[in-house]
Amino acid sequence: VKLNNKTLSDLPANIAVPTYDRSALTAGIVHIGLGNFHRAHQAWYLHRLMQNGQALDWAIVGAGVRPNDETRRLELLEQDYLNTLIELDPSGISAEVTGAMIDFVPVTADNAPLIARMAQADIRIVAMTVTEGGYYIDPVTKAFDANHPDIQHDAANPTTPKTPFGAMAAALKIRRDTGVGPFTGLCCDNLQGNGAILRQTVVSLARLSDPDLADWIDANCSFPNSMVDCIVPATGPTEIALAHELGIEDLAPVTHENFRQWIIEDDFCAGRPDWDKAGAVFTDDVHAYEMMKIRILNGGHQIIVGAAEVLGIETISGCMSNSAIAAFFNKVALNEIVPHVHPVPGRTPESYVELISSRFANPRIVDTTRRVAFDGSSRHPGFVIPSIRDGLAAGTPIEGLALTEAAWARMCEGTREDGSTIQPNDPFWTDLQVAAKAAKDDPAKWIAQDQFYGDLANEPRFAEAFDKWLRLIWAEGMTAALKTYLAA
Ligand code: NAD
Numbered sequence: 441v442k443l444n445n446k447t448l449s450d451l452p453a454n455i456a457v458p459t460y461d462r463s464a465l466t467a468g469i470v471h472i473g474l475g476n477f478h479r480a481h482q483a484w485y486l487h488r489l490m491q492n493g494q495a496l497d498w499a500i501v502g503a504g505v506r507p508n509d510e511t512r513r514l515e516l517l518e519q520d521y522l523n524t525l526i527e528l529d530p531s532g533i534s535a536e537v538t539g540a541m542i543d544f545v546p547v548t549a550d551n552a553p554l555i556a557r558m559a560q561a562d563i564r565i566v567a568m569t570v571t572e573g574g575y576y577i578d579p580v581t582k583a584f585d586a587n588h589p590d591i592q593h594d595a596a597n598p599t600t601p602k603t604p605f606g607a608m609a610a611a612l613k614i615r616r617d618t619g620v621g622p623f624t625g626l627c628c629d630n631l632q633g634n635g636a637i638l639r640q641t642v643v644s645l646a647r648l649s650d651p652d653l654a655d656w657i658d659a660n661c662s663f664p665n666s667m668v669d670c671i672v673p674a675t676g677p678t679e680i681a682l683a684h685e686l687g688i689e690d691l692a693p694v695t696h697e698n699f700r701q702w703i704i705e706d707d708f709c710a711g712r713p714d715w716d717k718a719g720a721v722f723t724d725d726v727h728a729y730e731m732m733k734i735r736i737l738n739g740g741h742q743i744i745v746g747a748a749e750v751l752g753i754e755t756i757s758g759c760m761s762n763s764a765i766a767a768f769f770n771k772v773a774l775n776e777i778v779p780h781v782h783p784v785p786g787r788t789p790e791s792y793v794e795l796i797s798s799r800f801a802n803p804r805i806v807d808t809t810r811r812v813a814f815d816g817s818s819r820h821p822g823f824v825i826p827s828i829r830d831g832l833a834a835g836t837p838i839e840g841l842a843l844t845e846a847a848w849a850r851m852c853e854g855t856r857e858d859g860s861t862i863q864p865n866d867p868f869w870t871d872l873q874v875a876a877k878a879a880k881d882d883p884a885k886w887i888a889q890d891q892f893y894g895d896l897a898n899e900p901r902f903a904e905a906f907d908k909w910l911r912l913i914w915a916e917g918m919t920a921a922l923k924t925y926l927a928a
Pocket of ligand 1: 476509569571574606669
Protein backbone atom coordinates (compact mmCIF):
# COMPACT_ATOMS: atom_id res chain seq x y z
CA VAL A 441 0.00 0.00 0.00
CA LYS A 442 1.45 3.37 -1.02
CA LEU A 443 1.57 5.50 2.11
CA ASN A 444 -0.59 8.66 2.25
CA ASN A 445 -3.60 10.06 4.13
CA LYS A 446 -6.11 8.19 2.00
CA THR A 447 -4.50 4.77 2.34
CA LEU A 448 -3.98 4.76 6.12
CA SER A 449 -7.02 2.55 6.66
CA ASP A 450 -5.79 0.09 4.02
CA LEU A 451 -2.54 -0.67 5.81
CA PRO A 452 -2.13 -4.09 7.42
CA ALA A 453 -3.97 -4.20 10.74
CA ASN A 454 -0.79 -4.75 12.79
CA ILE A 455 0.62 -1.37 11.74
CA ALA A 456 -0.39 1.38 14.17
CA VAL A 457 -1.49 4.64 12.50
CA PRO A 458 -2.39 8.12 13.80
CA THR A 459 -5.70 8.09 15.67
CA TYR A 460 -5.89 11.90 15.83
CA ASP A 461 -7.40 14.15 13.16
CA ARG A 462 -4.33 15.37 11.30
CA SER A 463 -6.32 18.04 9.50
CA ALA A 464 -6.96 19.70 12.88
CA LEU A 465 -3.27 19.92 13.85
CA THR A 466 -1.60 23.32 13.86
CA ALA A 467 2.11 24.08 13.67
CA GLY A 468 4.35 24.92 16.62
CA ILE A 469 7.81 23.65 15.67
CA VAL A 470 10.07 24.18 12.68
CA HIS A 471 12.65 21.38 12.52
CA ILE A 472 15.76 22.01 10.42
CA GLY A 473 17.57 18.87 9.18
CA LEU A 474 14.79 16.37 8.62
CA GLY A 475 17.06 13.36 8.76
CA ASN A 476 16.27 9.88 9.96
CA PHE A 477 17.11 10.63 13.55
CA HIS A 478 14.56 13.40 14.01
CA ARG A 479 11.79 11.25 12.57
CA ALA A 480 12.60 8.29 14.84
CA HIS A 481 13.14 10.40 17.95
CA GLN A 482 11.67 13.90 18.48
CA ALA A 483 8.82 13.43 16.01
CA TRP A 484 7.97 10.09 17.65
CA TYR A 485 7.68 11.69 21.11
CA LEU A 486 5.31 14.31 19.72
CA HIS A 487 3.28 11.67 17.88
CA ARG A 488 2.87 9.76 21.17
CA LEU A 489 1.38 12.88 22.79
CA MET A 490 -0.94 13.44 19.83
CA GLN A 491 -2.13 9.84 20.09
CA ASN A 492 -3.30 10.87 23.59
CA GLY A 493 -5.03 13.99 22.31
CA GLN A 494 -2.25 16.32 23.54
CA ALA A 495 0.06 18.86 21.87
CA LEU A 496 -2.23 19.20 18.86
CA ASP A 497 -1.00 22.79 18.39
CA TRP A 498 2.67 21.74 18.26
CA ALA A 499 2.86 19.94 14.90
CA ILE A 500 6.16 19.92 13.04
CA VAL A 501 7.04 21.84 9.91
CA GLY A 502 10.06 20.22 8.26
CA ALA A 503 12.91 22.32 6.89
CA GLY A 504 16.47 22.14 5.67
CA VAL A 505 19.20 24.23 4.10
CA ARG A 506 20.76 21.68 1.75
CA PRO A 507 19.67 20.49 -1.69
CA ASN A 508 19.16 16.93 -0.37
CA ASP A 509 16.56 18.35 2.02
CA GLU A 510 14.47 19.45 -0.98
CA THR A 511 14.59 15.85 -2.25
CA ARG A 512 13.39 14.69 1.16
CA ARG A 513 10.61 17.33 1.09
CA LEU A 514 9.30 16.08 -2.24
CA GLU A 515 9.37 12.45 -1.03
CA LEU A 516 7.45 13.31 2.12
CA LEU A 517 4.99 15.58 0.30
CA GLU A 518 4.01 12.55 -1.83
CA GLN A 519 2.99 10.77 1.36
CA ASP A 520 1.35 13.72 3.15
CA TYR A 521 4.35 13.94 5.52
CA LEU A 522 3.49 10.60 7.08
CA ASN A 523 6.49 8.59 8.28
CA THR A 524 6.97 4.86 8.64
CA LEU A 525 9.00 3.85 11.68
CA ILE A 526 10.25 0.28 11.87
CA GLU A 527 11.39 -0.87 15.29
CA LEU A 528 14.24 -3.37 15.27
CA ASP A 529 13.57 -5.19 18.52
CA PRO A 530 15.74 -8.31 18.95
CA SER A 531 12.54 -10.26 19.66
CA GLY A 532 10.75 -9.07 16.50
CA ILE A 533 10.19 -6.28 14.00
CA SER A 534 7.18 -3.97 14.13
CA ALA A 535 6.09 -0.85 12.24
CA GLU A 536 4.00 2.21 12.94
CA VAL A 537 3.07 5.31 10.96
CA THR A 538 3.50 8.68 12.65
CA GLY A 539 1.72 11.89 11.69
CA ALA A 540 3.17 14.74 13.77
CA MET A 541 4.62 16.50 10.73
CA ILE A 542 2.17 18.56 8.67
CA ASP A 543 4.27 20.61 6.27
CA PHE A 544 7.76 21.13 4.86
CA VAL A 545 9.19 24.51 3.87
CA PRO A 546 10.52 24.66 0.28
CA VAL A 547 14.32 24.59 0.37
CA THR A 548 15.90 27.49 -1.55
CA ALA A 549 19.44 28.88 -1.70
CA ASP A 550 18.47 32.17 0.00
CA ASN A 551 16.34 30.42 2.66
CA ALA A 552 13.57 33.03 2.21
CA PRO A 553 10.68 30.57 2.77
CA LEU A 554 12.40 29.20 5.89
CA ILE A 555 12.97 32.67 7.34
CA ALA A 556 9.37 33.69 6.63
CA ARG A 557 8.00 30.54 8.28
CA MET A 558 10.16 30.88 11.40
CA ALA A 559 9.05 34.51 11.71
CA GLN A 560 5.40 33.55 12.13
CA ALA A 561 3.89 33.67 15.60
CA ASP A 562 2.63 30.06 15.65
CA ILE A 563 6.25 28.82 15.61
CA ARG A 564 7.46 28.74 19.19
CA ILE A 565 10.33 26.25 18.88
CA VAL A 566 12.97 25.96 16.16
CA ALA A 567 14.62 22.58 16.60
CA MET A 568 17.43 21.03 14.64
CA THR A 569 19.56 18.01 13.82
CA VAL A 570 22.23 19.17 11.37
CA THR A 571 25.02 16.79 12.55
CA GLU A 572 27.70 17.38 15.17
CA GLY A 573 29.95 19.03 12.58
CA GLY A 574 27.31 21.56 11.51
CA TYR A 575 27.78 24.24 14.18
CA TYR A 576 30.86 26.12 12.92
CA ILE A 577 32.86 25.48 16.05
CA ASP A 578 36.54 24.64 16.32
CA PRO A 579 36.63 20.97 17.36
CA VAL A 580 39.51 21.56 19.80
CA THR A 581 38.81 24.95 21.39
CA LYS A 582 35.00 24.81 20.85
CA ALA A 583 35.20 28.47 19.82
CA PHE A 584 32.95 29.90 17.10
CA ASP A 585 34.63 29.76 13.68
CA ALA A 586 33.97 33.30 12.40
CA ASN A 587 36.35 32.78 9.49
CA HIS A 588 34.41 29.96 7.86
CA PRO A 589 33.31 31.01 4.34
CA ASP A 590 29.62 30.20 5.13
CA ILE A 591 29.75 32.43 8.20
CA GLN A 592 31.50 35.18 6.28
CA HIS A 593 28.74 34.91 3.68
CA ASP A 594 25.96 35.18 6.25
CA ALA A 595 27.67 38.08 8.01
CA ALA A 596 27.82 39.96 4.72
CA ASN A 597 24.31 38.93 3.59
CA PRO A 598 22.16 38.67 6.72
CA THR A 599 18.85 38.69 4.81
CA THR A 600 19.89 35.89 2.41
CA PRO A 601 21.85 33.55 4.68
CA LYS A 602 23.13 30.06 3.81
CA THR A 603 23.29 28.57 7.28
CA PRO A 604 20.48 27.54 9.63
CA PHE A 605 21.88 30.01 12.17
CA GLY A 606 21.81 32.93 9.75
CA ALA A 607 18.22 32.02 8.90
CA MET A 608 17.31 31.87 12.60
CA ALA A 609 18.88 35.29 13.22
CA ALA A 610 17.03 36.76 10.22
CA ALA A 611 13.71 35.35 11.45
CA LEU A 612 14.37 36.57 14.99
CA LYS A 613 15.06 40.06 13.69
CA ILE A 614 11.61 40.08 12.06
CA ARG A 615 10.05 38.69 15.23
CA ARG A 616 11.71 41.34 17.36
CA ASP A 617 10.72 44.16 14.99
CA THR A 618 7.11 43.00 14.64
CA GLY A 619 6.63 42.24 18.33
CA VAL A 620 6.09 38.49 17.83
CA GLY A 621 8.88 37.81 20.29
CA PRO A 622 11.48 35.09 20.70
CA PHE A 623 11.39 31.34 20.05
CA THR A 624 13.31 28.54 21.72
CA GLY A 625 16.26 27.09 19.77
CA LEU A 626 16.38 23.37 20.54
CA CYS A 627 19.50 21.53 19.42
CA CYS A 628 19.04 17.75 19.16
CA ASP A 629 22.51 16.92 17.88
CA ASN A 630 24.89 14.70 19.77
CA LEU A 631 27.08 17.39 21.25
CA GLN A 632 27.91 17.92 24.91
CA GLY A 633 26.26 21.14 26.01
CA ASN A 634 24.42 21.32 22.67
CA GLY A 635 22.12 24.19 23.69
CA ALA A 636 25.05 26.34 24.77
CA ILE A 637 26.75 25.58 21.45
CA LEU A 638 23.65 26.54 19.45
CA ARG A 639 23.33 29.79 21.42
CA GLN A 640 26.98 30.59 20.81
CA THR A 641 26.68 29.99 17.06
CA VAL A 642 23.47 32.00 16.56
CA VAL A 643 24.48 34.90 18.79
CA SER A 644 28.07 35.07 17.51
CA LEU A 645 26.89 35.03 13.90
CA ALA A 646 24.27 37.74 14.53
CA ARG A 647 26.91 39.86 16.26
CA LEU A 648 29.00 40.00 13.06
CA SER A 649 26.30 42.03 11.29
CA ASP A 650 23.97 43.37 13.99
CA PRO A 651 25.25 43.59 17.60
CA ASP A 652 21.88 44.88 18.90
CA LEU A 653 20.10 41.86 17.46
CA ALA A 654 22.75 39.58 18.97
CA ASP A 655 22.11 41.11 22.41
CA TRP A 656 18.35 40.77 21.97
CA ILE A 657 18.63 37.10 20.99
CA ASP A 658 20.99 36.37 23.87
CA ALA A 659 18.69 38.05 26.37
CA ASN A 660 15.32 36.77 25.10
CA CYS A 661 15.70 33.39 23.37
CA SER A 662 16.34 30.17 25.26
CA PHE A 663 18.55 27.33 24.07
CA PRO A 664 18.00 24.31 26.35
CA ASN A 665 20.71 21.68 26.54
CA SER A 666 19.49 18.20 25.74
CA MET A 667 20.78 14.66 25.54
CA VAL A 668 19.31 12.48 22.79
CA ASP A 669 19.75 8.73 22.42
CA CYS A 670 18.41 6.15 19.95
CA ILE A 671 20.40 4.23 17.34
CA VAL A 672 18.88 5.08 13.95
CA PRO A 673 20.60 3.56 10.91
CA ALA A 674 20.64 5.27 7.52
CA THR A 675 17.96 4.20 5.02
CA GLY A 676 18.98 2.25 1.92
CA PRO A 677 17.44 -0.40 -0.29
CA THR A 678 17.29 -2.89 2.64
CA GLU A 679 15.11 -0.58 4.72
CA ILE A 680 12.80 0.28 1.80
CA ALA A 681 12.48 -3.45 1.08
CA LEU A 682 11.72 -4.12 4.74
CA ALA A 683 8.88 -1.58 4.69
CA HIS A 684 7.60 -3.25 1.52
CA GLU A 685 7.66 -6.67 3.23
CA LEU A 686 5.63 -5.18 6.07
CA GLY A 687 3.07 -3.92 3.54
CA ILE A 688 4.01 -0.23 3.16
CA GLU A 689 5.39 1.55 0.10
CA ASP A 690 7.37 4.39 1.65
CA LEU A 691 10.15 6.26 -0.17
CA ALA A 692 11.95 7.05 3.06
CA PRO A 693 11.11 4.65 5.90
CA VAL A 694 13.15 4.87 9.11
CA THR A 695 14.45 1.93 11.13
CA HIS A 696 15.49 2.36 14.75
CA GLU A 697 16.42 0.40 17.83
CA ASN A 698 13.93 -0.44 20.60
CA PHE A 699 15.33 2.18 22.97
CA ARG A 700 14.95 5.94 23.21
CA GLN A 701 16.07 8.55 25.69
CA TRP A 702 15.58 12.32 25.65
CA ILE A 703 16.79 14.45 28.57
CA ILE A 704 16.02 18.14 28.24
CA GLU A 705 16.70 21.24 30.28
CA ASP A 706 13.34 22.85 31.03
CA ASP A 707 14.16 26.25 29.57
CA PHE A 708 11.61 27.17 26.88
CA CYS A 709 10.96 30.89 26.41
CA ALA A 710 7.76 30.41 24.40
CA GLY A 711 6.20 27.26 25.80
CA ARG A 712 6.71 23.59 24.92
CA PRO A 713 4.86 20.30 24.49
CA ASP A 714 4.72 18.09 27.60
CA TRP A 715 7.19 15.63 26.12
CA ASP A 716 7.67 14.18 29.61
CA LYS A 717 4.20 12.63 29.27
CA ALA A 718 5.68 10.55 26.45
CA GLY A 719 8.78 9.50 28.39
CA ALA A 720 11.21 12.40 27.94
CA VAL A 721 12.78 13.80 31.11
CA PHE A 722 12.97 17.49 31.97
CA THR A 723 15.82 18.21 34.37
CA ASP A 724 18.29 20.85 35.49
CA ASP A 725 21.08 18.28 35.30
CA VAL A 726 21.43 17.14 31.70
CA HIS A 727 25.16 16.92 32.34
CA ALA A 728 24.90 13.85 34.62
CA TYR A 729 22.97 11.92 31.95
CA GLU A 730 25.37 13.09 29.25
CA MET A 731 28.34 11.94 31.29
CA MET A 732 26.83 8.48 31.79
CA LYS A 733 26.12 8.16 28.08
CA ILE A 734 29.41 9.54 26.83
CA ARG A 735 31.65 7.56 29.17
CA ILE A 736 29.80 4.23 28.88
CA LEU A 737 28.02 4.16 25.50
CA ASN A 738 30.35 6.31 23.38
CA GLY A 739 33.44 5.26 25.37
CA GLY A 740 32.21 1.65 25.20
CA HIS A 741 32.07 1.84 21.41
CA GLN A 742 35.73 2.87 21.34
CA ILE A 743 36.64 0.10 23.80
CA ILE A 744 35.40 -2.55 21.40
CA VAL A 745 36.07 -1.25 17.89
CA GLY A 746 39.87 -1.05 17.94
CA ALA A 747 40.19 -4.75 18.75
CA ALA A 748 37.28 -5.63 16.46
CA GLU A 749 38.73 -3.84 13.44
CA VAL A 750 42.09 -5.61 13.89
CA LEU A 751 40.28 -8.97 14.22
CA GLY A 752 38.09 -8.27 11.16
CA ILE A 753 34.74 -8.23 13.01
CA GLU A 754 32.39 -6.10 10.92
CA THR A 755 29.51 -5.06 13.16
CA ILE A 756 28.90 -3.93 16.74
CA SER A 757 26.57 -6.87 17.38
CA GLY A 758 29.35 -9.10 15.95
CA CYS A 759 31.70 -7.60 18.55
CA MET A 760 29.28 -8.56 21.30
CA SER A 761 29.01 -12.15 20.07
CA ASN A 762 32.81 -12.45 20.33
CA SER A 763 33.17 -13.63 23.93
CA ALA A 764 36.54 -11.95 24.56
CA ILE A 765 35.40 -8.55 23.25
CA ALA A 766 32.06 -8.68 25.09
CA ALA A 767 33.83 -9.58 28.33
CA PHE A 768 36.39 -6.86 27.69
CA PHE A 769 33.65 -4.22 27.35
CA ASN A 770 31.97 -5.37 30.55
CA LYS A 771 35.11 -5.55 32.65
CA VAL A 772 36.52 -2.20 31.56
CA ALA A 773 33.18 -0.46 31.90
CA LEU A 774 32.40 -1.87 35.35
CA ASN A 775 35.89 -1.69 36.89
CA GLU A 776 37.37 1.36 35.25
CA ILE A 777 34.59 3.71 34.06
CA VAL A 778 31.70 3.19 36.49
CA PRO A 779 33.69 4.42 39.54
CA HIS A 780 33.72 7.90 37.95
CA VAL A 781 30.11 8.06 36.74
CA HIS A 782 27.31 9.32 38.98
CA PRO A 783 23.90 7.64 39.08
CA VAL A 784 20.93 9.49 37.57
CA PRO A 785 17.33 9.21 38.75
CA GLY A 786 16.16 5.68 38.02
CA ARG A 787 19.49 4.35 36.81
CA THR A 788 22.76 3.27 38.38
CA PRO A 789 25.92 3.27 36.25
CA GLU A 790 26.07 -0.54 36.67
CA SER A 791 22.58 -1.02 35.25
CA TYR A 792 23.47 1.35 32.41
CA VAL A 793 26.44 -0.91 31.51
CA GLU A 794 24.03 -3.85 31.34
CA LEU A 795 21.63 -1.84 29.16
CA ILE A 796 24.39 -0.77 26.76
CA SER A 797 25.72 -4.30 26.55
CA SER A 798 22.30 -5.54 25.40
CA ARG A 799 21.79 -2.59 23.01
CA PHE A 800 25.19 -3.23 21.41
CA ALA A 801 24.27 -6.92 21.05
CA ASN A 802 21.03 -6.27 19.08
CA PRO A 803 21.66 -8.33 15.92
CA ARG A 804 18.98 -6.52 13.93
CA ILE A 805 20.87 -3.22 14.09
CA VAL A 806 23.58 -3.23 11.43
CA ASP A 807 25.97 -0.68 12.91
CA THR A 808 29.40 -1.16 11.39
CA THR A 809 32.70 -1.36 13.25
CA ARG A 810 34.11 0.92 10.56
CA ARG A 811 31.51 3.65 11.21
CA VAL A 812 32.04 3.52 14.97
CA ALA A 813 35.85 3.47 14.58
CA PHE A 814 35.73 6.63 12.47
CA ASP A 815 37.28 9.79 13.92
CA GLY A 816 39.15 8.08 16.75
CA SER A 817 41.23 11.24 17.01
CA SER A 818 38.23 13.14 18.36
CA ARG A 819 36.43 10.23 20.01
CA HIS A 820 39.30 8.90 22.16
CA PRO A 821 40.02 12.36 23.63
CA GLY A 822 36.28 13.00 24.10
CA PHE A 823 35.04 9.62 25.30
CA VAL A 824 37.91 7.48 26.72
CA ILE A 825 40.83 9.62 27.85
CA PRO A 826 38.76 11.52 30.48
CA SER A 827 38.13 8.17 32.22
CA ILE A 828 41.89 7.47 32.20
CA ARG A 829 42.55 10.83 33.81
CA ASP A 830 39.90 10.22 36.45
CA GLY A 831 41.34 6.75 37.18
CA LEU A 832 44.85 8.12 37.57
CA ALA A 833 43.64 10.87 39.88
CA ALA A 834 41.50 8.54 42.01
CA GLY A 835 43.87 5.56 42.06
CA THR A 836 41.35 3.22 40.40
CA PRO A 837 42.35 0.68 37.70
CA ILE A 838 43.17 1.91 34.17
CA GLU A 839 44.69 -1.28 32.67
CA GLY A 840 41.76 -1.98 30.34
CA LEU A 841 41.58 1.63 29.22
CA ALA A 842 45.31 1.51 28.45
CA LEU A 843 44.66 -1.68 26.45
CA THR A 844 41.88 0.19 24.59
CA GLU A 845 44.40 2.85 23.61
CA ALA A 846 46.91 0.16 22.57
CA ALA A 847 44.22 -1.46 20.38
CA TRP A 848 43.59 1.92 18.73
CA ALA A 849 47.34 2.27 18.11
CA ARG A 850 47.41 -1.24 16.65
CA MET A 851 44.43 -0.44 14.38
CA CYS A 852 46.01 2.75 13.07
CA GLU A 853 49.01 0.74 11.83
CA GLY A 854 46.56 -0.04 9.04
CA THR A 855 46.47 -3.84 8.72
CA ARG A 856 44.30 -6.53 10.25
CA GLU A 857 45.67 -9.73 11.75
CA ASP A 858 44.59 -11.56 8.57
CA GLY A 859 46.86 -9.23 6.55
CA SER A 860 44.06 -7.20 4.94
CA THR A 861 44.26 -3.41 4.83
CA ILE A 862 42.25 -1.12 7.11
CA GLN A 863 41.13 1.83 5.00
CA PRO A 864 41.85 5.31 6.38
CA ASN A 865 39.18 6.19 8.92
CA ASP A 866 40.26 9.47 10.45
CA PRO A 867 40.96 13.04 9.29
CA PHE A 868 44.42 12.62 10.88
CA TRP A 869 44.97 9.13 9.47
CA THR A 870 48.35 9.85 7.88
CA ASP A 871 49.84 11.18 11.11
CA LEU A 872 48.21 8.45 13.16
CA GLN A 873 49.65 5.77 10.88
CA VAL A 874 53.17 7.20 11.10
CA ALA A 875 52.91 7.19 14.91
CA ALA A 876 51.38 3.70 14.96
CA LYS A 877 54.18 2.25 12.83
CA ALA A 878 56.84 3.88 15.00
CA ALA A 879 55.05 2.63 18.14
CA LYS A 880 55.34 -0.99 17.00
CA ASP A 881 58.96 -0.94 18.24
CA ASP A 882 58.67 1.97 20.66
CA PRO A 883 55.15 2.27 22.16
CA ALA A 884 56.00 5.61 23.77
CA LYS A 885 55.86 7.15 20.30
CA TRP A 886 52.07 6.71 20.25
CA ILE A 887 51.26 8.36 23.56
CA ALA A 888 53.72 11.14 22.76
CA GLN A 889 50.98 12.53 20.47
CA ASP A 890 50.12 15.24 22.96
CA GLN A 891 47.39 16.71 20.74
CA PHE A 892 45.33 13.68 21.90
CA TYR A 893 46.97 12.62 25.16
CA GLY A 894 48.07 15.95 26.65
CA ASP A 895 50.63 15.12 29.33
CA LEU A 896 49.49 11.51 29.91
CA ALA A 897 52.82 10.16 28.57
CA ASN A 898 54.35 11.48 31.79
CA GLU A 899 52.02 9.39 33.97
CA PRO A 900 54.06 6.25 34.71
CA ARG A 901 51.04 4.06 35.56
CA PHE A 902 49.45 4.77 32.15
CA ALA A 903 52.70 4.78 30.15
CA GLU A 904 53.83 1.42 31.59
CA ALA A 905 50.48 -0.26 31.03
CA PHE A 906 50.25 1.07 27.49
CA ASP A 907 53.80 -0.11 26.71
CA LYS A 908 53.07 -3.59 28.04
CA TRP A 909 49.80 -3.98 26.10
CA LEU A 910 51.01 -2.72 22.75
CA ARG A 911 54.07 -4.99 22.90
CA LEU A 912 51.85 -7.96 23.81
CA ILE A 913 49.39 -7.23 20.98
CA TRP A 914 52.22 -7.19 18.45
CA ALA A 915 53.93 -10.25 19.94
CA GLU A 916 50.95 -12.54 20.60
CA GLY A 917 47.95 -10.99 18.92
CA MET A 918 44.85 -9.08 19.97
CA THR A 919 42.90 -12.00 21.40
CA ALA A 920 45.83 -13.05 23.60
CA ALA A 921 46.10 -9.50 24.95
CA LEU A 922 42.37 -9.37 25.72
CA LYS A 923 42.54 -12.77 27.46
CA THR A 924 45.55 -11.71 29.52
CA TYR A 925 43.60 -8.67 30.71
CA LEU A 926 40.48 -10.73 31.43
CA ALA A 927 42.46 -13.31 33.42
CA ALA A 928 44.13 -10.72 35.65
P1 NAD B 1 20.82 12.10 8.35
O1 NAD B 1 22.02 12.02 7.46
O2 NAD B 1 19.65 11.24 8.12
O3 NAD B 1 20.28 13.62 8.36
C1 NAD B 1 21.11 14.71 8.56
C2 NAD B 1 20.32 15.98 8.27
O4 NAD B 1 21.17 17.09 8.56
C3 NAD B 1 19.92 16.15 6.82
O5 NAD B 1 18.71 16.84 6.78
C4 NAD B 1 21.05 16.99 6.23
O6 NAD B 1 20.67 17.74 5.11
C5 NAD B 1 21.34 17.89 7.39
N1 NAD B 1 22.72 18.36 7.43
C6 NAD B 1 23.86 17.62 7.44
N2 NAD B 1 24.92 18.41 7.58
C7 NAD B 1 24.46 19.68 7.64
C8 NAD B 1 25.09 20.95 7.79
N3 NAD B 1 26.41 21.05 7.89
N4 NAD B 1 24.29 22.04 7.83
C9 NAD B 1 22.96 21.95 7.71
N5 NAD B 1 22.31 20.78 7.58
C10 NAD B 1 23.05 19.66 7.55
O7 NAD B 1 21.41 11.90 9.80
P2 NAD B 1 20.61 11.52 11.13
O8 NAD B 1 20.68 10.06 11.34
O9 NAD B 1 19.31 12.18 11.11
O10 NAD B 1 21.54 12.16 12.25
C11 NAD B 1 21.61 13.56 12.39
C12 NAD B 1 22.19 13.88 13.74
O11 NAD B 1 21.34 13.40 14.76
C13 NAD B 1 23.54 13.23 14.05
O12 NAD B 1 24.61 13.93 13.48
C14 NAD B 1 23.54 13.28 15.55
O13 NAD B 1 24.00 14.54 16.01
C15 NAD B 1 22.10 13.09 15.91
N6 NAD B 1 21.89 11.70 16.36
C16 NAD B 1 21.78 10.69 15.46
C17 NAD B 1 21.66 9.39 15.92
C18 NAD B 1 21.54 8.21 14.97
O14 NAD B 1 21.66 7.07 15.43
N7 NAD B 1 21.29 8.41 13.69
C19 NAD B 1 21.66 9.12 17.30
C20 NAD B 1 21.77 10.19 18.20
C21 NAD B 1 21.89 11.48 17.71
